[in-house]
Amino acid sequence: MxxxxxxxxxxxxxxxxxxxxxxxxxxxxxxxxxxxxxxxxxxxxxxxxxxxxxxxxxxxxxxxxxxxxxxxxxxxxxxxxxxxxxxxxxxxxxxxxxxVADDRPSPETALGARRDLDCVLGVLRTLPERQQVAIEMYRFGGYKLREIADHLQVSVPLVHLLISEGLAVCADRCGLDRGKAK
Structure with missing residues (x-):
């Protein structure tokens, strides 16, 4: 060809x-x-x-x-x-x-969580110092009730009461679900 x-x-x-x-x-x-x-x-x-x-x-x-x-x-x-x-x-x-789902929260969820945290921190500043220390040690420091009681030189039931009442105040003032605040 x-x-x-x-x-x-x-x-x-x-x-x-x-x-x-x-x-x-x-x-x-x-x-x-x-x-x-x-x-x-x-x-x-x-x-x-x-x-x-x-x-x-x-x-x-x-x-x-x-x-x-x-x-x-x-x-x-x-x-x-x-x-x-x-x-x-x-x-x-x-x-x-x-x-596979992304492990990171959405921007809206992250913003809402930051606002909630700011509100809780603001309410914590208004609480009595002993209650504020107990909540911060428990929720942010990861301390056990016994360790907090030793630090504050009070009983474990009193530490439990300080924390639970303080978290309830934070939840009420910030409009949070009490299950989230625990």
């Missing part, structure tokens, strides 16, 4: 491909469930066919059927490869990262 005939054949093949590209992509997308991957598969099928020598490509009697078969086979191969990778690695990391 001379050079001019080869160029004409390539032009015909390109027009044929461009005419059927959308339907081939739709077909691959049905198999894969992902249009982006479908477009990649169709391109790969075309490149594979175009890479064949001119005479071998010309021998294909039903080029659309041939391309559809190539697209189907490449799509199935891709699905199998993804399944194999999923078994090895434990799943698709892109999917997993979209499914």
């Amino acid at each position: 001379d050079k001019k005939a080869a160029v004409q054949q390539d032009n015909l093949a390109m027009r044929f491909f461009m005419t059927h590209r959308a339907s081939l992509t739709d077909y691959a997308a049905k198999v894969l469930g992902d249009r982006g991957q479908a477009e990649d598969v169709v391109q790969e099928a075309w490149l594979t066919l175009a890479a064949r020598s001119g005479s071998a490509a010309a021998e294909v009697r039903a080029p659309l059927g041939y391309l559809r078969t190539m697209v189907r086979n490449l799509s199935i191969d891709l699905l199998r490869r993804k399944a194999r990778e999923g078994r090895i690695s434990g799943g698709d990391m892109d999917d997993a990262s979209q499914i």
